Amino acid sequence: MLLAVRDLTVALPIGGRLVPIVESVSFTLGAREILGIVGESGSGKSVTSLAIMGLIDVPGARISGSVRFRGRELVGLAPRAYRALRGREIAMIFQDPMTAFTPVYTVGRQIDEQIRAHQKISRSDARARTVRLLGDMGVPDPERVAGRYPHQLSGGLRQRAMIAMALSCNPALLIADEPTTALDVTVQAQILDLLRGLRRDYGSSVLLITHDMGVVAETCDRTLVLYSGLVAERGPTGALFAQPGHPYTAALLDSIPPLHGPRPARLPSIPGSPPAPAGRPAGCPFAPRCAYVHDSCAVRPPLVACGEQDVACVLPAEGRPLPPRFVAEMSA
Amino acid sequence: MTYRVGRGQVLRALDGVSLAVRPGEVLGLVGESGCGKSTLGRCLLRLVQPSGGRVVFDGTDITMLPERRLRPLRQDMQMVFQDSYAALNPRRRVGDLVAEPLRVHPAPSGGRRSRGEIAARLAELMDLVGLPQTALERYPHEFSGGQRQRINIARALALSPRLVVADEPVAALDVSIQAQIVNLFMDLRDRLGLTYVFVAHDLAVVRQISTRVAVMYLGAIVELGEADAVLHHPAHPYTAALIAAVPEPVVRTQGLPPPLRGDVPSPIAPPPGCRFHTRCPVVRERCRVDPPLLRALPDGRDVACHYPLVEERAGP
Numbered sequence: 001m002l003l004a005v006r007d008l009t010v011a012l013p014i015g016g017r018l019v020p021i022v023e024s025v026s027f028t029l030g031a032r033e034i035l036g037i038v039g040e041s042g043s044g045k046s047v048t049s050l051a052i053m054g055l056i057d058v059p060g061a062r063i064s065g066s067v068r069f070r071g072r073e074l075v076g077l078a079p080r081a082y083r084a085l086r087g088r089e090i091a092m093i094f095q096d097p098m099t100a101f102t103p104v105y106t107v108g109r110q111i112d113e114q115i116r117a118h119q120k121i122s123r124s125d126a127r128a129r130t131v132r133l134l135g136d137m138g139v140p141d142p143e144r145v146a147g148r149y150p151h152q153l154s155g156g157l158r159q160r161a162m163i164a165m166a167l168s169c170n171p172a173l174l175i176a177d178e179p180t181t182a183l184d185v186t187v188q189a190q191i192l193d194l195l196r197g198l199r200r201d202y203g204s205s206v207l208l209i210t211h212d213m214g215v216v217a218e219t220c221d222r223t224l225v226l227y228s229g230l231v232a233e234r235g236p237t238g239a240l241f242a243q244p245g246h247p248y249t250a251a252l253l254d255s256i257p258p259l260h261g262p263r264p265a266r267l268p269s270i271p272g273s274p275p276a277p278a279g280r281p282a283g284c285p286f287a288p289r290c291a292y293v294h295d296s297c298a299v300r301p302p303l304v305a306c307g308e309q310d311v312a313c314v315l316p317a318e319g320r321p322l323p324p325r326f327v328a329e330m331s332a
Numbered sequence: 333m334t335y336r337v338g339r340g341q342v343l344r345a346l347d348g349v350s351l352a353v354r355p356g357e358v359l360g361l362v363g364e365s366g367c368g369k370s371t372l373g374r375c376l377l378r379l380v381q382p383s384g385g386r387v388v389f390d391g392t393d394i395t396m397l398p399e400r401r402l403r404p405l406r407q408d409m410q411m412v413f414q415d416s417y418a419a420l421n422p423r424r425r426v427g428d429l430v431a432e433p434l435r436v437h438p439a440p441s442g443g444r445r446s447r448g449e450i451a452a453r454l455a456e457l458m459d460l461v462g463l464p465q466t467a468l469e470r471y472p473h474e475f476s477g478g479q480r481q482r483i484n485i486a487r488a489l490a491l492s493p494r495l496v497v498a499d500e501p502v503a504a505l506d507v508s509i510q511a512q513i514v515n516l517f518m519d520l521r522d523r524l525g526l527t528y529v530f531v532a533h534d535l536a537v538v539r540q541i542s543t544r545v546a547v548m549y550l551g552a553i554v555e556l557g558e559a560d561a562v563l564h565h566p567a568h569p570y571t572a573a574l575i576a577a578v579p580e581p582v583v584r585t586q587g588l589p590p591p592l593r594g595d596v597p598s599p600i601a602p603p604p605g606c607r608f609h610t611r612c613p614v615v616r617e618r619c620r621v622d623p624p625l626l627r628a629l630p631d632g633r634d635v636a637c638h639y640p641l642v643e644e645r646a647g648p
């Protein structure tokens with residue numbers, strides 16, 4: 001197992017007390033696998049990935065549980081050791097490529113430096129590698145693009161350049177936090193195509209963080225659904241989309257307007273909105289919005305097996321799992 | 333519609349766009365970032381002044397109308413924006429924010445509205461957008477994104493407009509909240525007989541709400557027609573590529589179509605001929621030199637392409 005996260009809990013000080021932002025998050029990621037972490041705004045996706053990367057720099061924050069990367073425990077790792085890991089074995093890309101580049105140097109120079117920081121090679125060898133990487137990322141005319149400043153590139157090219165920089169040291173794990181959210185759909189499709197190719201061409205595993213269920217369905221082998229800082233459901237993407245086991249997953253999928261098939265007269269929507277971490281109910285966090293809520297939901301439900309997935313809901317254990325989802329046939 | 337962008341350069345954000353919004357319809361405007369959707373929306377409401385062409389609202393040419401004469405018409409046309417927070421002054425109570433247009437504009441009778449009239453209208457508006465009456469006493473930051481968008485909608489509806497231009501009104505919302513707001517837009521259309529121009533980059537949202545759809549690329553409309561026709565059987569290769577690129581929340585059995593290549597060219601120097609020819613998968617020689625005009629196909633839609641993807645002759 002490349003990465004094994006167990007009971008990861010991140011508590012941040014809010015208004016003078018420690019509030020658990022993410023609670024008991026567990027998952028594994030195998031070699032050459034793409035795992036999607038999906039959830040709505042504020043569900044704790046970024047906090048989870050920052051904790052794995054050792055990048056939570058809030059004074060007074062408390063991180064507990066276990067993050068094992070290639071068998072090595074990362075929770076509690078010294079900052080220096082973490083720094084050596086980042087960029088070399090684990091790399092991260094963000095929604096906004098401008099945060100990864102400084103505006104004052106050319107994109108090529110920044111990727112060269114990144115390569116040379118981890119490997120003793122000459123400037124010209126580093127540049128050759130940079131140009132090859134950019135080319136691999138589908139950048140047309142990579143030599144010319146390497147000589148450009150970040151602001152001179154289109155959003156799609158900047159994103160490719162950032163991925164090239166992230167891959168420059170052949171990391172075993174790439175964490176991508178909303179890498180396509182700021183892009184147009186046609187460019188997003190290109191970048192997702194690129195991410196899918198990484199395991200083949202670079203042998204990398206990818207942790208893909210997104211709020212878009214469509215992106216997950218098209219890109220990830222397995223999916224983890226977060227709701228209010230807790231795992232609601234996790235499992236193989238195909239099974240999870242065909243027969244979601246958690247009422248939240250099912251309701252979320254239903255609320256997305258379909259692009260094909262008949263148009264619903266009204267979109268099924270979920271009433272209310274997710275609780276803030278400080279106001280999370282003691283039992284099931286989805287209870288205030290759930291159509292199936294009943295007495296036993298007042299106790300926090302553990303993850304239990306349900307079909308091919310694990311689901312944090314009392315229904316499967318009570319012998320009444322959700323029915324399969326009706327999905328209109330896609331017109332040819 | 334052109335913008336000056338420095339060094340004497342001119343950016344033609346809209347290039348010869350013609351479209352008519354029919355009373356009672358929902359016209360969806362889709363296209364990628366920078367194609368001119370917002371600019372077109374603002375031109376329709378004369379929030380910006382087009383550099384050429386005409387904008388006619390309900391029989392009145394408003395293209396050159398001075399602000400003073402435009403003002404009474406403004407009550408009939410309102411705009412809702414994407415960023416529900418930026419549009420609301422954080423220091424004022426929701427009641428004041430929603431009442432503002434009622435205080436600024438005279439009542440239909442000509443005089444100022446009384447306190448009682450305003451209070452009654454506020455109560456009505458809260459019901460309309462699904463907010464509790466207590467919301468009026470609270471401040472914008474006390475609300476979630478979806479509720480803030482309801483506040484913005486209440487404010488836009490305060491003067492009972494006939495036309496609402498909504499610019500990406502659900503883009504910043506989570507899907508579960510987005511569905512609530514899309515439903516609200518549909519309910520309000522049915523109850524109040526509103527006409528919408530609904531700008532969005534999300535094709536599925538646009539299909540859900542629109543009667544007709546206009547697809548834009550680099551400042552021009554490339555396809556315009558009934559929503560189902562355009563989105564189920566696209567005639568323009570760009571429309572087809574856009575639909576194919578939407579990631580859908582279903583696990584597909586066949587492989588994905590190859591993504592469209594390249595980026596959108598700069599609007600400062602759009603390609604000659606067909607503006608889509610640098611990325612078009614079915615480009616031919618003629619497309620590089622001869623710009624296609626928007627023309628009607630037998631099924632009633634308009635398309636700007638020399639080689640549309642649907643039958644050119646009317647079917648049997």
Ligand SMILES: Nc1ncnc2c1ncn2[C@@H]1O[C@H](COP(=O)(O)OP(=O)(O)OP(=O)(O)O)[C@@H](O)[C@H]1O
Binds near residue numbers: 043046277
């Ligand atoms: N430094 C911080 N101090 C206090 N609370 C924080 C801090 N960073 C994040 N939070 C809170 O933690 C929760 C989870 O935030 P996080 O950024 O992980 O969400 P997310 O799932 O990435 O959302 P988005 O889709 O908007 O990026 C939110 O309620 C957020 O307000």
Ligand SMILES: Nc1ncnc2c1ncn2[C@@H]1O[C@H](COP(=O)(O)OP(=O)(O)OP(=O)(O)O)[C@@H](O)[C@H]1O
Binds near residue numbers: 345368370
């Ligand atoms: N005030 C302005 N000054 C200069 N250029 C502008 C201005 N407003 C818009 N533009 C340019 O005009 C073009 C059309 O912009 P517009 O905002 O209408 O696009 P849009 O389709 O709404 O894009 P988005 O989906 O990103 O909102 C873009 O190239 C944009 O950069």
Ligand code: SF4
Binds near residue numbers: 293294314
């Ligand atoms: S535990 Fe109860 S409230 Fe929570 S999702 Fe399951 S049925 Fe709904």
Ligand code: SF4
Binds near residue numbers: 607619637
């Ligand atoms: S005119 Fe030519 S280049 Fe333009 S969309 Fe049609 S086929 Fe493609």
Ligand SMILES: [Mg+2]
Binds near residue numbers: 045046047177
């Ligand atoms: Mg985030």
Ligand SMILES: [Mg+2]
Binds near residue numbers: 369370371499
């Ligand atoms: Mg816009």
